[in-house]
Amino acid sequence: MAEADPRFLSAVAAIREVDVADAAGLDTQLREAREPFVVRGLIADWPLVRAGRRSGREARDYILRHARDIPFTVSVGTPESGGRLFYDDAMAMNFRTARAKLPDIFNRITETEGRPDAPPIYLASIDLHGFFRGLHEANHVDLGDRAPLASIWMGTPTRIAAHNDMPANLACVAVGRRRFTLFPREQFRNLYLGPVDNTPAGRAVSMVDFHAPDFERHPRFREALAHAQVAELGPGDALHIPAMWWHHVEGLDSFNVLVNYWWRETASWLGTPQDALSHAMLAIRDLPADQKRHWRDLFDYYVFDYDDDTVAHIPADARSVLAPLTPDAAARLRAYLLRQLSR
Template sequence: MHAVLPVAKPIRELHDLRPSDLGPGILASTEPVVLRGLVAAWPMVAAACASADAADAYLRRFYRDATVNAMLGPPEIDGRFFYNENLDGFNFAPVRVRLDKVLDELGRYRGVEHQPAIYVGSTTIDTCLPGFHDENRIDLGGRDALGSIWIGNRTRIAAHYDLPDNLACVVAGRRRFTLFPPQQVSNLYIGPLDLTPAGQAISLVDFLQPDLERFPRFALAMEHALAVDLAPGDALFIPSMWWHHIQALEDFNVLVNYWWRQSPDYMDTPMNALMHALMSVRDLPPEQRKAWQALFRHYVFEADEDTFAHIPPAARRALAPMDGDSVRSIRAQLLKRMNR
């Protein structure tokens, strides 16, 4: 069943900012923010505004015989990188290939109506295009950010979340972003956690043809959706854990993004805790699950100084504020227990 869905709301926009103007009001926001024209002065953007061929040539200036991970799909998938019909595999082939060969293929199909889907995702810029950042600079306030580049044609990346905060800068082509707050997870019909197209669990809903008979609660998710179309030079700040669907709208699209975490490096990814909870908590009898729910609220989700105030500081051990040494100690204990 295909029905008319609620229209996604616009995202708050800021204008006339430069790459040196970013501060904690933006980079530590818990809501998405559109930054129109943030990187419009980048030479990469100027090349892309001239033509796709000029953007291609600009990227090749920095290429140094690097290979990248690419995803290749037949024209029949209409750019949507997804599962196969049984959800036990995928509708595309992952390949390891030279970046210049990917650019060659994108150029060969430019203007062709039914193109194969070609996508290079999450490739570290300093590895594959050394020197790019020297000409295309941004000030992230000293954050230890990972700069990555994403290159492809008319592709669709299913809604997913990322743990780090994300500043996504469109530098060639146009992209449409549809965002959902983390609380909409139950309305997005998330697929397997341990078999994913690119490392993150994704929504099974086809955003261009949503089947509300199979996924009826997606209509509820759309009541909370935010959306924006970005042109070359525009950027979007996506806070940690916000679901985002990305559609590239032209034959040649390039995005540069920066990821960073607000937590210390020694902290594990919470996904490890989730997988461990699935293994050890989810299938307990209902009353035991409720008991563990109370414990998790007390020690994790609602923890404050009162949680351990009755214990002398020297005796708090795992209940004390975490640091690198305490995390390593706990990790060692967990590994010992799990390997029995």
């Protein structure tokens, strides 16, 4: 795939870079960060990074030595997509997914590497522990007391539409180069988000083509760009993406590998806000306007403006789920919701 040149990004602010001396320094940066930051060379000593510096094939051989003999899920696009894994004109996915053993997938990458008619081949969010033996142990970042989900992303040149994730993210480029374009959380209105239930990877994505933005169709995207930040990362570099920040990701080389770590900043037994949003669409969005206003007030009262005054009139031992949630209370609330939704 010929690398496109999104020239409008030349005026976008660079993501700030920080120096990190050790795990304690990284921990401090992560705890204090309110915006993204780049750490150059954070994982430069990984064996995977060293293999990738020699060649993409050596990186693939290194990864294969750790792979379990089980099927992997792979996405395969069309040559004319330019590596953009997105929708087609009918709003179906412009790529297909298949299951195959990793040696077969890598052989296909090797066979088509460098060809102008090569289809994009992408393995997304593969669990490092479940699909590999020893790869995490030999190549990982010390994140202290966090309990992250560690995933690996591998493939040919690709473009992944701007989206966001609930967890905080440390994205580490192990092989190839990647360009990240980030936007603060509040810019979602200016990114022209697509469907929430028909998505390339489970999250609503920006409908704007970052390599050929249509400013007549998406005029507010200019405002998003005024708040954007961009960085190109090479092998060994890492990027912290705060929770819910929007990010557009491009794999720029013939073979690219990213290892990322997601962690929640809240208890794992709490619910997922996206589920609450989906249920609100089902239960509230199409109510009469006066009822919607009332439900907005109730959400403010019980959720967004919740404080001690909300429950001060209720005896402390009788507040149930109106008290600060515990694992047991959360489990009761989840069970109640499941019963209600199954009616």
